[in-house]
Amino acid sequence: MPWSPRAALLRDLVLGVLGTAAFLLDLGADLWAAGQYALRGRYLWAALVLALLGLASAALQLFSWLWLRSDPADLHGPPAPGRGLALLHLLQLGYLYRCLQGLRQGLLVWQQATPSEFDLGYADFLSMDISMLRLFETFLETTPQLTLVLAIILQSGQAEYYQWFGVGISFVSISWALLDYHRALRTCLPSKPRLGWTASVVYFLWNLLLLGPRILAVALFSALFPQYVALHFLGLWVVLLLWVWLQQTEFMHDAGSEWLYRGTVATILYFSWFNVSEGHTRGRATIHLIFLLSDSVLLVATWVIYGPWLPTEISSHMWLAVGGICFLVGLALRLCYYCWLHPSCHWEPEPVDGTRVDGPRSLFACEHYQPFQNRRMTQLAWSFFPKAKDESILPGKGEVNGVL
DSSP: OOOOHHHHHHHHHHHHHHHHHHHHHHHHHHHHHHHHHHHTTOHHHHHHHHHHHHHHHHHHHHHHHHHHHHSOTTTTOSSOSOHHHHHHHHTTOHHHHHHHHHHHHHHHHHHOSSOOHHHHHHHHHHHHHHHHHHHHHIIIIIHHHHHHHHHHHHHHTOOOHHHHHHHHHHHHHHHHHHHHHHHHHHHTSSSOOOOOHHHHHHHHHHHHHHHHHHHHHHHHHHHHOTTTHHHHHHHHHHHHHHHHHHTTOOOSSSHHHHHHHHHHHHHHHHHSOOOOSSSOHHHHHHHHHHHHHHHHHHHHHHHHHHGGGSOOSSOHHHHHHHHHHHHHHHHHHHHHIIIIISGGGGOOOOOTTOOOOSSGGGGSOOTTOOSOOBHHHHHHHHHHOGGGGGGOOOOOTTSTTSBO
């Protein structure tokens, strides 16, 4: 059953609140864990948690600031990005500012009986950037933190209550960020099929179940050989970075910042699939899956040989059984999703009378409504949904409709 316009606006507002709350909760869990490690004399663990948090936050603020500077000067209203926003980003508050700005715009749209086209489009624009930044934060900070916590649990042989709390929050946050990004991709397309509850649940679960074994494999290796895990990451990261470069991405507005994006994508690919270009997506996804699976098997094999040295109370057979079952179930759900639930399986163009009610833009039958376009997300959406590309022409760089 399709969402009514008011219900869709309220749904998006509630999801925005939950996303912001999840970010703050995850941040609080990391700071809590770092504080507990420091109090117990585990200064190296505390330093690693804070270092991962700081590096990820710096990259996130840089992305946010570069996007603000490349947007049209009058898009966000007066004043244009200046010293105040620069200071917020310098204080590592830029992403939180964007989340609050998106919530404010969403509340403004929901309160209006008949929202203006600009307010609806601007709310979509902000939510797309927030979804993308949330995805970056997830794989630059949450996923490495989760791997570190699991490695600490395996190495110490016990888990504290704050560690289990962080593990649970992290797993849910990672899968939620992927689902939110997937939903945001369709928001920037002129026509998009609805994402039903069944498809959303299956998409959430297969990402959770496939990510879990990968993170566990890296954590097992990290617990055994903490001195080599950085070399392992850098070795694979360079290979993945080369792969992204060969796909000739054009996500950012200049060559220098494009390498920041490519490096971030390579980090995501270390843990999960992420499509950045058009073409044979299924083939690239299969190659990537085989690549990660082979690497994970090698990491697990290393742990099987040396694993008995770890002081954990859980047997190796239990870890292997749980990881293997999660991977097989996740792979089965992924195949089911792309065979029967993926939008390309049920592609329907946008009705010309504007009767579809799956989101804020459906409030108006505006056939030519495009006051601005989030070029960043539109490029990725066309790569993910190639059938939508022939309905639009991507504006060139520097144009108002080609916001970077």
